[in-house]
Amino acid sequence: LLLLLVPLLNNQLQTNLNISNLLAPGVLLAIGAMFLITGVLSGSYPAFYLSAFKPIAVLKGKGGRAGNKVLRSILVGIQFAISIFMLVGTLIIYDQMQYLRHKDLGFDKDQVLRMVLDNDAAREKWPVLKNKLLENPNIRGATTSTTSPGRGFGKNVMSVETNDGTMEQYGVDSYGIDYDYLPVLGIDVSAGRNISSKYPTDTASAVLINEAMVSRMGWSDPIGKKFQFDRDSTKFHKVVGVVKDFHQRSLYDPIEALLFIPSLNNSNVLVKIGGDLNASIRSIESIWNDVFPNMPFEYSFLDEDFMEQYETDQLRGRLFLGFSVMMIFIACLGLLGLASFIAEQRTKEISIRKVLGANVSGLVTLLVKDFIILVALGALPAFGFAYYFMGEWLDTFEYHVEMNYVLYLLVLTIISAITVITTGYHALRAASSNPAENLKYE
CATH class of the missing domain: 1.20.5 (Single alpha-helices involved in coiled-coils or other helix-helix interfaces)
Structure with a gap:
């Protein structure tokens, strides 16, 4: 094994x-x-x-009754409890991962290809690369920035105008973007305007902020508020627009206050693809090799970059799934042995009940119900532990699904069905046996 x-483990668990x-x-x-x-x-x-x-006592037939029923039940119940806990944990992790994949992050991350211009010479050729890219009708837009959603950004101490007009020192998260950054990522402006080449002074004196920055500063009217990057300088940058909040970081973190500084010399290239994906990538590669013949064409997708932040949680989900399957398999082995043992122990009882008129379905139910009770008893502590520990895990995310109690019911149904299937064979075999054969020595 x-x-x-x-x-397989090396591939799945890195x-x-x-x-x-x-x-x-x-x-x-x-x-x-x-x-x-x-x-x-x-x-x-x-x-x-x-x-x-x-x-x-044994020779008189009084001391040979095998085993302790309570201990057997406890051991099987513990197996069920562990299996149920692992399976509930797996489904909750899967539920949260699906939530992370499909939550509206405030920007369009689908089919956005990311490349890197890692030196000054390459960044100087960006206008040439951009023009060639936009000649392809499948390319909806192209932009550059100093970072991208899912990646880090810098924090700088600067002077910020307060609501009463005074300048005070704050640590501000910021990064550089060009004119097309917001349209390419589908990020809306809720107040004011986007930076634009129509305004020649924007690169020297304009900035954008997000709604979280407005809330942080308590501004009643953020348009025109001033930022001073250098205390010894007399130069100010003024807010020309407010960007709707989006998730720059993972959903572990709340949306932070952000400052966007106009910048036309950036290392991150983001290309929005609107048509055939494979054909577009081949076209982009051809253009890249034409513009940068000595640089390898390397790319990633923005949605994949963003999901990399949850790699540990995805790994945890795979581990839970693997151990859940293993625990259910081990529990079924114990269950199969116990069902066989109990069916053998109760053969004469079943035969007498059958002689007295009991039908097969009633006898099968009689034998199986004890195991269903074990499942129910094992589920009680399992659900308690799952509620606590998985609730703690969900709370590590600033944004997460609510505890889905339907998943608990689903797991209980699955484990009960497995139990009925596993024990049903022996129960049916015992209930269908010939009473005359089982009782002829009595």
């Missing part, structure tokens, strides 16, 4: 596991200790139980 699964690692002395010692401890624990109970029998 290890030989088969290690490559690990570098190797079978040869099992030959390390520490690992071999741990495996040996695990075998020893498991063997002692699993073998000691039946050994002590059997050795405690009184020979006289």
